[in-house]
Amino acid sequence: MSSTRHQDTKELPSYEEALQEHERPPPYTPPLTGSIMASITRLSRDDPDPIYEDLNNVVDSTDFADVDHYNYDVLSNAVRDVSLDTDGSSKGIVTMVNLDQYAKPGKHTYTAIGLEGSANKLGVGIIRHNLGPLSQENRAQVLSNVRDTYITPPGEGFLPRDTARHHRNWVVRLIKRSMEEAGVSREELDCICFTKGPGMGAPLQSVVIAARALSQLWDLPLIGVNHCIGHIEMGREITGADNPVVLYVSGGNTQVIAYSNQRYRIFGETLDIAIGNCLDRFARTLKIPNYPSPGYNIEQLAKKGSNYIELPYTVKGMDLSMSGILAYIDQLANDLFKGNTSNKVIFNQETKEAQITVEDLCFSLQETLFAMLVEITERAMAHVNTNQVLIVGGVGCNERLQKMMEDMVLDRKGSIYATDERFCIDNGIMIAHAGLLEFRMGKRFELKDTVCTQKFRTDEVLVSWRD
Amino acid sequence: MSDHLVELAKSHLTNIPVSLISQGAESLIFTTTTHPYMETSDEGQQYIVKFRPPKKYRHPQLDAQLTKRRTLAEARLLQRLYGADGISVPSIIAVDARNGILWLEYIGQQIENGVSSLKNYLWLEDSKADYESLLRAVGDMIARLHQMGIVHGDLTTSNVMLQKHGSQWAPCLIDFGLGFTSDLVEDKAVDLYVLERAILSTHPVHSDNYNSWLMEGYKKGYGKDQGKFKQVMKRYEDVRMRGRKRSMLG
Amino acid sequence: MTAKRQKMSFSCILDIGVPFETEKQATIAKRTLEQDPILKPDDLVVRYEVNTSSLDMHFEAISDRVLRVAVSSVLESLKTVIEVIDEFE
Numbered sequence: 001m002s003s004t005r006h007q008d009t010k011e012l013p014s015y016e017e018a019l020q021e022h023e024r025p026p027p028y029t030p031p032l033t034g035s036i037m038a039s040i041t042r043l044s045r046d047d048p049d050p051i052y053e054d055l056n057n058v059v060d061s062t063d064f065a066d067v068d069h070y071n072y073d074v075l076s077n078a079v080r081d082v083s084l085d086t087d088g089s090s091k092g093i094v095t096m097v098n099l100d101q102y103a104k105p106g107k108h109t110y111t112a113i114g115l116e117g118s119a120n121k122l123g124v125g126i127i128r129h130n131l132g133p134l135s136q137e138n139r140a141q142v143l144s145n146v147r148d149t150y151i152t153p154p155g156e157g158f159l160p161r162d163t164a165r166h167h168r169n170w171v172v173r174l175i176k177r178s179m180e181e182a183g184v185s186r187e188e189l190d191c192i193c194f195t196k197g198p199g200m201g202a203p204l205q206s207v208v209i210a211a212r213a214l215s216q217l218w219d220l221p222l223i224g225v226n227h228c229i230g231h232i233e234m235g236r237e238i239t240g241a242d243n244p245v246v247l248y249v250s251g252g253n254t255q256v257i258a259y260s261n262q263r264y265r266i267f268g269e270t271l272d273i274a275i276g277n278c279l280d281r282f283a284r285t286l287k288i289p290n291y292p293s294p295g296y297n298i299e300q301l302a303k304k305g306s307n308y309i310e311l312p313y314t315v316k317g318m319d320l321s322m323s324g325i326l327a328y329i330d331q332l333a334n335d336l337f338k339g340n341t342s343n344k345v346i347f348n349q350e351t352k353e354a355q356i357t358v359e360d361l362c363f364s365l366q367e368t369l370f371a372m373l374v375e376i377t378e379r380a381m382a383h384v385n386t387n388q389v390l391i392v393g394g395v396g397c398n399e400r401l402q403k404m405m406e407d408m409v410l411d412r413k414g415s416i417y418a419t420d421e422r423f424c425i426d427n428g429i430m431i432a433h434a435g436l437l438e439f440r441m442g443k444r445f446e447l448k449d450t451v452c453t454q455k456f457r458t459d460e461v462l463v464s465w466r467d
Numbered sequence: 468m469s470d471h472l473v474e475l476a477k478s479h480l481t482n483i484p485v486s487l488i489s490q491g492a493e494s495l496i497f498t499t500t501t502h503p504y505m506e507t508s509d510e511g512q513q514y515i516v517k518f519r520p521p522k523k524y525r526h527p528q529l530d531a532q533l534t535k536r537r538t539l540a541e542a543r544l545l546q547r548l549y550g551a552d553g554i555s556v557p558s559i560i561a562v563d564a565r566n567g568i569l570w571l572e573y574i575g576q577q578i579e580n581g582v583s584s585l586k587n588y589l590w591l592e593d594s595k596a597d598y599e600s601l602l603r604a605v606g607d608m609i610a611r612l613h614q615m616g617i618v619h620g621d622l623t624t625s626n627v628m629l630q631k632h633g634s635q636w637a638p639c640l641i642d643f644g645l646g647f648t649s650d651l652v653e654d655k656a657v658d659l660y661v662l663e664r665a666i667l668s669t670h671p672v673h674s675d676n677y678n679s680w681l682m683e684g685y686k687k688g689y690g691k692d693q694g695k696f697k698q699v700m701k702r703y704e705d706v707r708m709r710g711r712k713r714s715m716l717g
Numbered sequence: 718m719t720a721k722r723q724k725m726s727f728s729c730i731l732d733i734g735v736p737f738e739t740e741k742q743a744t745i746a747k748r749t750l751e752q753d754p755i756l757k758p759d760d761l762v763v764r765y766e767v768n769t770s771s772l773d774m775h776f777e778a779i780s781d782r783v784l785r786v787a788v789s790s791v792l793e794s795l796k797t798v799i800e801v802i803d804e805f806e
Contacts, residue, residue: 164793165793168793168794168796168797171797172797172800172801172804172805175804175805176804176805186805205753205794206793206794206797209749209750209794209797209798210797210798210801212748212749212752213745213746213749213797213798213801213802214801214805216744216745216748216749217745217801217802217805217806218805258668260668260671261671261672263671265667265668265671266664266668267664267665267668267669268664271657271706271709272709308526308528308529310528310529310532313529313533315645316620316621316645316657316658316661317620317621317622317623317645317661317662317664317665318621318623318661318664318665319657319660319661319664367525367526367529368529370524371522371524371525371526371529374522374524374525375492375493375522378492378493379492379493379621381492382490382491382492382625383492383586383623383625383665383669384669403524404524404525405524407522407523407524408522408523408524410469410523411469411472411520411522411523412469412490413469447748447749447752448752450752451752451753451754
């Protein structure tokens with residue numbers, strides 16, 4: 001596994017070299033949600049821990065999927081028949097939405113390609129649905145799901161312009177590879193889905209250009225997808241969670257969401273910065289590598305920490321705030337690096353020796369932030385009377401977060417659902433999947449409606465495909 | 468609901484018969500007929516025992532600190548608010564902050580869909596004649612709270628209980644675990660924003676009406692002090708704007 | 718902003734013609750590019766036209782800098798369009 005990493009950082013690989021190193025993503029394994037599992041299986045990773053000494057290793061931009069393989073598991077342990085029921089509308093009887101009213105006669109499947117590029121990941125995926133409602137017996141098929149991540153040097157974040165350039169460089173090649181891996185011809189496709197927002201303007205725009213050109217070239221309709229809805233729908237499809245409280249945690253978003261009356265309603269969210277942003281920025285303060293991802297590296301460091309340092313804890317109802325915590329821990333880290341021995345938290349006042357390590361800081365940051373996330377999720381669960389939780393978004397890969405969520409859910413005798421990095425981290429397949437659901441409900445986008453938008457709230461989308 | 472948590476609660480309450488009535492996000496709510504330190508004169512008298520169990524998911528240090536802090540905060544605020552003009556809260560009977568236990572006056576009753584929280588009551592029907600007056604009363608009460616320099620910290624329709632006064636329902640604020648004292652407009656504005664968002668997500672169909680009734684009540688609650696009200700409103704708009712500006716990234 | 722003032726201030730003008738193999742290709746390029754709104758219409762005007770198989774782009778800007786940024790951004794997008802056509806037509 002480690003051989004695919006470029007330890008020698010001076011020479012960036014050529015495109016051909018990079019391509020060769022793009023291994024196929026692991027084969028799609030059907031998740032284990034069909035049965036109720038007696039015990040919870042931990043997600044595990046076999047990737048070696050990046051060590052803190054690697055500090056100055058500049059790493060290149062290869063595909064995250066190549067380095068990081070997770071065992072694919074779905075966490076599930078108990079009751080599944082809970083109906084989330086808000087606003088008093090009792091829904092004892094489920095009436096099915098007809099997803100096939102626009103089906104072409106004689107065709108038994110739908111196939112969609114999805115393009116995602118709202119942040120530093122460029123993803124292309126192809127999905128197939130059979131006729132009829134999606135269920136445990138009639139699952140969506142992932143035909144291909146490829147991704148390339150724009151990685152910046154340690155201490156640097158990704159800027160919109162550079163990220164857009166990365167996406168432009170790769171988008172056509174990824175589309176080609178995605179089609180090849182799926183073994184799908186253009187004639188089989190029904191629509192082209194793209195991320196309309198939310199996200200960074202320039203990267204979004206760089207990808208929609210390809211989508212528009214392709215749509216005219218192949219004469220296929222365009223479907224603009226809300227990025228967050230993509231995460232939620234893919235999470236539901238992969239795990240089989242039918243009506244969970246969704247914790248959506250990524251570089252740009254932190255939201256607790258539950259479905260009611262054809263919208264994904266936001267019950268709680270950050271009042272300032274997103275969780276992933278908070279972790280990324282702390283990684284920059286520590287100057288640890290952004291590869292495979294800053295949050296992943298913080299997670300590895302945190303595993304070696306043991307001293308818990310008290311940080312601000314800022315939950316406001318079902319909302320939370322993280323900028324104060326970041327400012328505080330940044331200050332601790334800077335005092336540690338500068339050797340500011342007057343800082344009593346970091347330095348023993350008698351010996352003047354540091355009693356706290358960088359690992360302890362990472363550990364404390366995770367413990368505090370994740371406790372807040374789990375707490376607001378539990379609040380939302382109690383509020384809407386459900387005991388299913390689905391975690392989506394890049395930070396959802398974090399094992400510690402999953403473990404904490406699991407501990408909370410066990411005390412409520414509920415179930416937790418999470419996906420692995422192929423679906424947690426931004427990807428094209430979720431855009432294809434959510435877009436295809438919209439397509440099946442008859443939605444089409446004219447070219448003039450394909451302008452991307454940086455701000456696009458989850459609850460703006462009418463979820464026509466659910467009842 | 469988890470049995471080991473109930474057992475744990477009982478271990479802190481030796482020889483006191485309790486029965487669990489609900490599991491909230493951070494606490495278990497029990498009823499008991501035993502008063503902690505007085506002879507119970509009235510046989511039918513009930514009390515609430517609120518237990519904040521340790522959270523396994525939290526670091527033990529963080530957990531102990533939060534449990535103690537919140538239990539104490541709630542006790543102190545309830546103590547200060549009890550009997551305050553125009554504010555209704557349960558009276559506090561006893562505190563065990565280390566073990567996260569509060570003994571409170573019994574509030575509310577059963578209605579068709581559970582306890583008589585504002586949430587359940589609003590979920591009952593599309594509209595009832597007294598929804599408007601109730602929400603105005605809640606807004607008024609929050610204004611009075613804010614004028615006393617107290618921020619609730621977790622305003623939702625679950626945290627407003629309804630009590631029958633004669634044939635009329637009257638609101639009563641509960642769950643001050645996230646409450647704190649502050650005279651900053653920012654804190655009050657966020658308090659209102661949290662409530663607005665809770666209404667939007669929990670009662671989406673009628674949220675516009677509900678929110679405007681709440682705000683009208685809130686305005687009225689400031690009485691002659693409309694200057695203060697305007698300051699909070701101005702900041703409230705800022706907080707909402709920040710909300711809309713957020714979610715820039717996917 | 719009146720038309721007169723606009724006209725006076727748009728001192729930097731550039732025309733670029735990009736030849737395509739077919740009129741269809743040029744039309745695809747035009748329709749792909751022309752959707753995204755100009756952020757500051759007071760500073761910049763861009764017009765696209767298809768003449769037989771050529772995509773003719775007309776830029777008018779208030780300064781060199783605005784012109785440079787606009788042209789560079791449009792050409793970057795155009796490169797993606799051409800790559801799509803090359804690979805997938």
